[in-house]
């Protein structure tokens with residue numbers, strides 16, 4: 001993999017910490033694919049302490065699920081982590097990562113093609129410990145749509161008529177009804 005071509009900001013991490021992280025990943029880590037065929041880094045531990053250290057160094061999220069802690073890195077943080085430790089990994093580990101080679105050279109986007117950049121999305125996790133990336137541009141547009149008077153009227157009409165909100169919307173505003181932006185957040189496994 002041509003790591004020098006990966007366009008990403010690298011965190012400032014000492015050689016000792018990089019060695020620690022590489023060794024830890026070698027023993028305990030994995031790459032997992034997300035549903036947009038990009039990848040994430042995952043390390044699962046019973047004890048959260050070493051994961052907190054990794055989070056301090058490289059970012060990412062730690063989730064507790066079924067008694068285990070999951071540290072996961074997505075997007076640019078994932079790219080930066082791999083770029084920094086790649087050369088210290090075994091051939092087997094490198095091969096696993098190289099399957100996602102395209103991800104490392106791409107700019108990731110939400111389903112509506114807004115690029116995921118620093119500050120353009122937030123990570124939300126659901127009750128089952130799954131993580132979603134929520135595009136803030138789409139979330140803002142969605143919120144705006146929800147707050148229109150037409151929408152409030154449709155909700156009231158739906159309550160009275162027994163229609164669903166979508167049906168009420170179509171019934172009341174047949175011309176206006178148009179779903180311009182996908183409501184789907186991206187789910188990452």
Ligand SMILES: [Zn+2]
Nearest residue numbers: 110114135138
């Ligand atoms: Zn978006």
